[in-house]
Amino acid sequence: MKNHAIVTGGSRGIGRAIATNLGSAGYNVVINYNSNSAAADEAAKLVEDAGGKAITVQANVGSTDDHKKLLGAATDAFGPVTCLVNNAGVAPKVRADVLDMPEESYDFVMDTNLKGPFLLTQRVAKHMIENAPAGAGHDTFGGQSIVNISSISAYTAHVNRGEYSLSKAGMAMMTQVFAARLAEHGINVYEIRPGVIATDMTGGVKEKYDKLIIQDERGISPIRRWGAPDDIAKAVRVIAEGTFPFSTGEVINVDGGFHMKTL
Numbered sequence: 186m187k188n189h190a191i192v193t194g195g196s197r198g199i200g201r202a203i204a205t206n207l208g209s210a211g212y213n214v215v216i217n218y219n220s221n222s223a224a225a226d227e228a229a230k231l232v233e234d235a236g237g238k239a240i241t242v243q244a245n246v247g248s249t250d251d252h253k254k255l256l257g258a259a260t261d262a263f264g265p266v267t268c269l270v271n272n273a274g275v276a277p278k279v280r281a282d283v284l285d286m287p288e289e290s291y292d293f294v295m296d297t298n299l300k301g302p303f304l305l306t307q308r309v310a311k312h313m314i315e316n317a318p319a320g321a322g323h324d325t326f327g328g329q330s331i332v333n334i335s336s337i338s339a340y341t342a343h344v345n346r347g348e349y350s351l352s353k354a355g356m357a358m359m360t361q362v363f364a365a366r367l368a369e370h371g372i373n374v375y376e377i378r379p380g381v382i383a384t385d386m387t388g389g390v391k392e393k394y395d396k397l398i399i400q401d402e403r404g405i406s407p408i409r410r411w412g413a414p415d416d417i418a419k420a421v422r423v424i425a426e427g428t429f430p431f432s433t434g435e436v437i438n439v440d441g442g443f444h445m446k447t448l
């Protein structure tokens with residue numbers, strides 16, 4: 186089975202770095218995006234320059250109809266999928282106090298960051314089971330994996346974007362539920378928790394985080410720099426390559442040590 190990854194939100198930021206890194210490992214990569222096709226085309230070129238093959242597929246991860254289209258396009262292009270990276274995600278359009286958060290913001294964030302990835306994973310997991318290599322199961326990892334890109338927000342309460350924290354906390358449990366269910370099929374499931382990473386998503390709060398990470402006397406993380414998209418991509422790549430066959434449901438913090446309590 187040729188290595189074949191779907192990277193949701195693979196057109197920009199962290200997803201683009203994941204796609205490129207998998208491309209350099211020789212993967213066929215499906216770059217999913219929602220609205221910015223030019224960015225997706227640029228990402229596809231980066232994958233091909235790195236040595237992989239790529240297609241781009243427009244699909245809203247919050248829509249189950251689009252899930253069908255995404256998986257169909259992926260299998261038509263490259264055959265069975267061996268790795269799903271649930272990376273696409275959104276911040277609330279407005280950072281509103283949790284007491285004032287509008288219902289539409291809750292639905293927008295939860296549909297994109299949790300309900301969509303959950304239902305896409307359900308679909309892709311069934312596809313992986315149908316296409317599992319002979320012998321895959323408890324005794325043999327089948328080379329198929331699912332990687333969820335959550336956030337330090339899975340355990341950090343934000344009072345001005347509570348719906349984002351909630352979506353990422355849900356993704357943490359989603360990882361465990363699928364890990365427990367898919368172990369008998371030799372499919373491993375992982376959660377990567379990025380810290381503060383320099384992308385479009387954090388562009389609007391750059392000054393705030395420059396201060397918190399670098400300028401304050403005690404920064405919020407022991408490693409006092411912004412994370413780069415490639416920091417996350419390197420972690421995805423080692424997982425996808427099957428480096429941890431006896432680990433599933435695992436959380437990998439890629440956050441400069443933010444998760445530690447220090448005195």
Ligand code: NAP
Nearest residue numbers: 194197198199218219220221245246273274336382384386
């Ligand atoms: P980004 O720069 O804003 O890029 C988001 C990507 O997701 C784009 O490719 C975008 O495509 C796609 N996307 C958005 N909504 C989509 C939808 N409904 N359907 C399909 N694709 C969609 O974000 P990022 O910073 O790389 O974040 C990637 C992931 O890491 C997210 O899940 C985010 O929550 C998580 N994360 C980020 C940070 C950080 O500090 N940046 C920290 C922790 C976790 P279009 O351009 O076409 O919309």
